[in-house]
Amino acid sequence: MTPGEAAELVTEAAAPAPVPAPPAPPPKPRRPVMRQYELVERVKSYDPDADEDLLNRAYVFAMKAHGSQLRASGDPYFHHPVEVAGILTGFRLDSASIATALLHDTVEDTGATLEEIERLFGRTVARLVDGVTKLNRLELQSAQTAQAENFRKLLLAMSEDIRVLLVKLADRLHNMRTLHFIKNPEKRRRIAVETMEIYAPLAERIGMEGLKAELQDLAFAELWPDARESILHRLRHLRQGDVDLVDRVVAELKHVLQVAGIEAEIYGREKTPYSIWQKMERKNISFEQLSDIMAFRVLVDSVPACYAALGVIHGAYHMLPGRFKDFISTPKPNGYRSLHTTIIGPERRKIEVQIRTRDMHEVAELGVAAHWAYKQDSRITDGKQYRWIRELLDILEHAADPEDFLENTKLDLFQDQVFCFTPKGDLIALPRGATPVDFAYAVHSQVGDRCVGAKIDGRMVQLRTQLQNGDQVEIITSKNGSPSPEWERFVVTGRARARIRRYLRTQQRDEHLAHGREALAKAARQEQLSIAEKQLEKVLEPLHQKTVEDLLVAIGEGTLSVRTVLETLHPELKRQDGRKGEIGARVIPLRRPSPPALPAAGSPIVGLPTGVAFHYAGCCRPVPGDAIVGLIRTGRPVSIHRAECTVLSRSRTPEHRLLELGWNERETLPKVSARLSVTTLNRPGSLGSISTVVGKQGGNIVDLKIGRRTPEIYELLLDVEVDSLDQLMRVQAALRATACVTSVERNLG
Structure with a gap:
């Protein structure tokens, strides 16, 4: 469902004569910037031992460094770092994090240096500032590469200290709150997409649900404003019909629990427009069909009280089948714990009820910040302690390039989850749609590489089988096992895909290396030459190769001709006709024949001129009916490949070396x-x-x-x-x- 269709569903679900939306309110007066003493007081209110001197010095330094700089809103630029610091005080972070928020843009946007930051504020703050500093100065090839490289650097920084991520998320939140001041619509959209695809999932991964929800809703307002306004209009209409509905539901739930002897704190809220639209899109339903526009949280004192409250509520109201989730016995990877159920509740309303202890609620609201180390006078900030960061680092290690890393990381950030078990009972959380191959790589990279089969609950299954909640998975391995190219088509985790691609790249490079060495030796024998690897080092620079191995691989994959190498080594071999005997001289006329060349009599291939030799590639073995292309290689027959051949796609063959071919249906094709x-x-x-x-x-x-x-x-x-x-x-x-x-x-x- 597109956002436009979602907006139409909301509109259709509205009353026949909807209440017109009120006129847009006048712009709110800008809030004055938080003063120095106010910021310090906020920090000391939850951390009496905060370094007041550090905060004061960072505040003054940032104010002087940014000087007269202005933001797109017209506000002094200094307002931004102060607002970021204010957001972090809401997470109750330590003095070093607040100082980092104040200083995070000074190195990039002012004359300050990291050395100066370290001298004035210490090594910890300097390291955090360096981790958060934007990387726009990098000379990169494209905006997509820049985004991927920035995210890669952010991951490395937050793996050393998770506070880097917390400051970065607060920085992004304030930028999103002021996004409407940016005049360029393309820039606004790019920032909103990046927020939706990277920063909101990261916030969810560290358990900061409130931060994630606000980031998503702000991005939603920029990307799909019509759909969001339709949902807001319907919510306003519901509120007008039931002004005090939330209070009535809370009162009845509290009464039901009190009668059973359970003391609980209960409050209700509406879900955000984005979460409502997301559910409408995922289930392809209208606004009226949603069962949980309102969610009610029940806070109790202990885990037994959670299950007791659940039993009372299920005893008093009908629950919706399939809508109960127990995240207490099986917590989410980000530490979130709660009981979720949907009931036909008070006044026969469909509502979602979340039952948790107060400690669980603090973790749900503040995520990783709820466990902050200053509470125990220790500074455990290493990001590598979080399993998902370790997994992303593993993807980073095996990705071919920044874009590959970004693609695989999005796979891991964006999925709902299933929970499976090893034969020993260890819990493995995976994205929905994961397969035994994903499970194997989640256990250990070597288990994935050597996987040859799998059992689910004791029964042999295909490796492409999708796992379900509660499956017990046993991976069968062999010391001779290796990843199959076919796995890349069905795995869903970035870790598995990165490892498979790395293996295939290594395997393919070895094949190209052997083929290149053989082709060069054969050509040298034909010219009665003897070529040592030391000689090849002389032609690396003119042929733009880094090593002799790279040179041989380029020959093997066809991106560098053997003749070019020989003529560079021995200029006397150059011929007047330059390309005598090379099929490469006919590359352009052969590439896209128009009109299509007629096949020679009896030829099974359409698109090859008469007399051109060809053979079927052994890597993908095309058969009649496959979409096919021809690979032109100097001095050799045209190689016929399937259009989706993975060897061909990984070799990044230049387009001018490929022919568009087809099968000759007029002939009886050979087997x-x-x-x-x-x-x-x-x-x-x-x-x-x-x-x-x-x-x-x-x-x-x-x-x-x-x-x-x-x-x-x-x-x-x-x-x-x-x-x-x-x-x-x-x-x-x-x-x-x-x-x-x-x-x-x-x-x-």
Whole structure:
């Protein structure tokens, strides 16, 4: 559902004669900046031992450093760091964090230096300021790369000290509160998208639900203002019909609990417009169909009282099936604990009730800040203690580039979760839609790399099976196991995807290295030359390569021709015709023939001129019916690949080396072999069953290799001869339906 459709649903659900929205109120007068003594008093109100001198010096230094600088709102720039510091006092952070908030923009936007900050305020504050400082000065290739690189640096900084993230989130919150002052709509939208995709999920990860909700709603107002206004209009309409509804519901719930002898503090609230729209979009329902526009929190003294209150409420009201969640026995990874249930409550209203202790409530409101170390006179601030930060650092280690890291991180930040168990009973939280492969990598990277099979509740399953809450997952490993390219198509965690990509990159590089070395040696023999690696070092700079290995890999993947290397080493080899014998001379006319070239008589390929040699690539093994492209390689036949070949896509082949090709449907096409990876149970007759199934579908097994084996399962590589993609798909479907087969995947390269 798009935001526009959501707005229409809200409008349709409204009364026939909706109450017109009141005129926009006049702009509120700007709040005066918090004075120095007010800030200090705020900090000392919750931390009597706060470093008052540090706060005073940081306040004065920042005010002088920013001087006459102005923000887009017209306010003095100094108002911004003071507001950020004020936000952090609401989280009850320590003096170093508040000082960092005051100083966080001085290094970037003024003449102050980190050395000066360290000399005046100490190493801790200087390190925090360095971690929070924006990185706009980096010379990066694109705005997307800049965003990814900034986030990468932020992650590294907050892994050393989680306070960096807290200051950064407060900084982003104040920027979002003043976003409307920015005149450039594209810039506003970019900031709002970044807030929605990165900073709000980060706030959720550290348990700061209130901060997350405000960030999301502010971004929602910028990105989809019409949908937000429609929801606000409907909420206003509901309030006018039931002015004191919340008070009546609270009073009745309190009475029900008091009769049962349970003393509780209860209060109610409306959900934010963004959370309402998000649920409408996810469930594709109208505003009227929502069951929990209002949420009521019940605060009690102990965990037993939580379950006792739940029993009383369920005994007094009907609960909605499937809407009960126990986050006390199974907390969220960010430490959130509570009981959630939805009931047909007082006045037959559908309401959500959240039951928790007061300590749980403090964690829910303040997240990581609720455990702040100054309470125990210790300074445990290491971000690596948080499992999710360790996992993001693991993604960072194995990502190929900043964009790859950002993509994989968003996968981990953005998902609802399922909770599964290891055979020993350890809890593993994963994104919804996760598979046994994701589970294996969550346990340990080596477990994921060596995974060859999985059991869920004792039953063998395919590795692409989606996990459900409560599943007990056992991973079967083999010392000869390795990630499959097919896994990348179904894993959902960034950690798993980053590790798989790293393995495939390494494997592919080794293949290109061997091929490049072989091609160079062959060409050298033809020219009766002897080439040592020491000689190759002389041509690295003119050929823009860093190492001899990089040079050989470039030759192997086809981005650098052997002839170019030889002629750079031995200029006397250069010929007058320059490209004699090289198919590369025909790259441009071959790339997109128009009109399409007619195939030669009997040729199965459309798009290749008569006489051009070709062969089918062994990495992806295309069959008639596949979308195909041709890879032009100097002095060699055109290589026919599937358009989605993973080897081809990872090699980043220049576009001018690829041909758009097709199959000649006028001819009877020859049978070709496709490679299937089949995982089968180690049972008598399994191989015979597989052979029989393939034969019944008209396929012919021309080669068989047992790739990996364990006492319970085998992985077979089958080369199956077929005449079309349709036939191959029938073979795959029939194999998947065979009792002994747990997975069937086609080799994509």
